[in-house]
Amino acid sequence: MIGKKDLEHIGWLARLELSEEDKEKYTPKLNSILDYFGEIDKADTEGVEPLYHVLPMNNVFREDVPTRSLSQEEALSNAPKNQDGFIKAPRMM
Amino acid sequence: MYENPDGVMIGLEVHVQLNKLRTKVFCGCTTDYHNDPPNSHVCPVCLGLPGSLPVINKKAVEAAIKVGLALNCTIEEHTQFYRKNYYYPDLPKGFQITQYDFPISSGGYITIEGEDGEHRVGITRAHMEEDPGRLVHEGTIDKSKYTLIDYNRSGMALLEVVSDPDMRSPKEARRYLDKLRNILEYLDIFDGDLEGALRVDANISIMGGQRAEIKNISSHKGAERALLFEIVRQKNVLRRGGVVVQETRHFDEAREITLSMRSKEEAHDYRYFPEPDLVPLKISGWAPAIKAILPELPDARRLRFVEQYGITDDHAKALTSERKFAIFYEDVAKKVDPKMAAVWVCDVLKGELNYRDLPVEAFNKEHMLSVIYLLMNKKITEDGAVDIIRTLLDKGGTPDEVVKEKGLLKVEDDIVSTAAEEAIKENLQAVADYRAGKEKALNSLVGAVMKKTKGRADARTAREILLDKLG
């Protein structure tokens, strides 16, 4: 069960600001979903390997050959704020 | 046996930029961005645009294997990339592609000159990851009103070399860094002179306390300073009866102190999981072929220099401690007397360069050869040779020009002979003293000869001629 404190922690981990109203709204729904997910506990997975990639592929590479980059203008074209060719982010602290 | 009275244990995490590759680790953007405007070498992949996907640079993997082998590591049978989830504006995807379980190599060591002779520092692992972008703050990070981001660096191939906590003093840590850098340069995968090429995080603990992690160290000297400060700080805490807590500290390079960075952000939970956009690597099979073409490493070259050129181990060690110097020396040694070359390259040139804080590239190899030829042919004196080297470093030109300008050509033996005869005639008292057994009296005669030849005589030759004439 996820409590309010847990939700606040997860919200921080996910960088999702949650209002008090959000917390009220989400907690029961998240818990009912987790409750449903609890089904999988019943599956016997003793000795079963996790499947990360559905196809057994490995060793896919590219050669060390330069390809076209974006122009600075293209790179900045979607940035809401920029300055002197830099992308502008808020202060850190 | 080194006592290590404070029980100092230092482990280093070194981020090495594989900056001799042509392209970044997961995209085809160039690594040659250092002098270019911000955000001018980026693409959908390294800018983290929605929908872009990474593809591994094969050469980066080969370079990582080279390093692993050079650090005596095992190249793992199965290796894989993971996502490390954390948020910072320099990280365009909101996660860093790195390695976690299954790094490409692990379990090696580096041998350094320790506090008590040869000392082995274990290498826990060396794994691949991508470099974040570069942040620019106005003033300091805590005062800046905004943050500027340049993603040109984003996606550069990094190798994180993690050591065991085997270093027992800041000096050993510095020697470890010097040695690591040297090995990386021998492998020709890394140029340590480029900005941001090598960045260090240090873990340090002393007896009776927990370890602190020091971040933001960008030079070898900085590492030594940061660790020295940290030992004093931790000892003071313990002496006052305090507790050294486990924490992350920031090295303030300007003030040479470390500062606690404790904040909410420190409660990290990176939620590592395998990068679904990259498939696993099975590349241990490449290791034998790469090992076969691995270049000669510093320790091996040092032994060979002693054997092949008959120089002292001290010379060999000093000459091989920097790849460029070793190459410079060897090119010279092949054409002249190698022992003489060792003296002039190692003892003289290296000292003059260090004094001026110049790299070996500042001195032309052909000029070194000319100077040694002049010496071998007895055209100049040893003092004259030193003078030429200094002048070339300070003012430029060629050895011939310097010789001509300064009149450094050694005078002929018969002129010295004439001068010696004159000196004997004019300094009868000194001659008498010498004959009476006062060896030192000879020095004043040599001085007189040097004066007459305006210092262009070779002092040793002058002495020999005087002795000859005095019977």
Added chain:
Amino acid sequence: MASINELTERIHADSSEEIVAEYLERITNSRLNAFITVSKESALLQAQEIDAKGHDGPLAGIPIAIKDNISTKGIMTTCASKILTGYIPPYDAHVIEKLKNAGAIIIGKTNMDEFAMGSSTETSFYGPTLNAWDMTRVPGGSSGGSAAAVAGGEAPLSLGSDTGGSVRCPASFCGVVGLKPTYGVISRYGLISYANSLEQIGPFASSVRDVATLFDVIAGHDPRDSTSVKREGNYSPALENDVNGLKIGIPEEYFGEGIDRNVEKSVRDAINTLEELGATSMEVKMPHTKYALSAYYIIAMSEASSNLARFDGMRYGLRTEDHDWHTTFSHVRADGFGDEVKRRILLGTYALSAGYLDKYYLKALKIRTLIKQDFERAFKDADVLIAPTMPYPAFKIGEKIDDPISLYLADVETVPINLAGVPSISLPCGFSGSLPIGMQVIGKHFDEAAILRTAYTFEENTDFHKEGS
């Protein structure tokens, strides 16, 4: 509804511009809300160019609608999310490059569930898309706009993406054909990730033949996608009207509790039809199906929580008022993401977090192994599997949106296919009242030929696909 062949003939006789203008007109007059962005000017310009210079590509001059989670250079791409407001990609997805080379004309970007998270196209920031068969009902999701556009005659072809059924579900609800290929057959380069290890881009059309033609254009190896396989698409020759000797597996777990009676009957009738045409059928056991839904959602949410971390308002998209960086980041996301996306990010973050990784994420991946083994066993005996695509026909708008679990349960028949990475095609096979019913034909890895042939034979011998809305 016009086929590619018919349109090509008309383009030769009249012009591409006329055809494109007709479709644009229909989009403008439509109430379905199938599109987020209509690229009227560039589409007409491109059509004029093709008319003037000619083009010998297989889709020369033919309009196509693209799901709004596929990157299109110069055309706004939003994933139906507020957070990508105004984002105009500087690059084309691999499939878009291929379509342009084939002469296709992109007429617009279609509506979808926000970040492809949903089965009803109701979570879009741009409002729900309506079902052409009954405008009080959902078109399915998450590629609802793409399916609705084809069903409503607003585009002859479209692309969607299928992470857990997002092509097949709306194909089923809208009475069109939709294909989820084998994982790795179509490059994901430029597909904005929801759950990377599960999803594929897939084609929609009103017939199996057109789906195959479009699939041939967009399939094939792409060195920019490390999970892309080295195979070139040439599937159209597989379209033979012949199922003689075909062995159909019927996974009984897919016909169990919660399946609408009409749906079950239509699919079983369809299997009978194929048997009459020379196929044989057998029951196959897929005992781990019951765990598929939970495993799917845990994996998808986990991957999504990481994929969506890049939306911080710095390089593109929504930016709120500046505070310190971490606070700004949290505000941008609180403002920019809708409820369902937030729920999935929170749950995915939780499933990967310290102390829960083994219980959720790793456990789900182990179940994924078991599900894949279920398919491998079934395919030892059967050439294809046939099952309902959705447990029921299109439901009412608003009916399930406040009950996440009941909405997730709608995917119970589609998600195992993504977990196993096998191909599946959904095609019309009947009606429940006035609403279309879809069945899915599932194949072995890389055996798209078998499912296309089965679907084509069924289509050639029945009329369900011809009944227009």
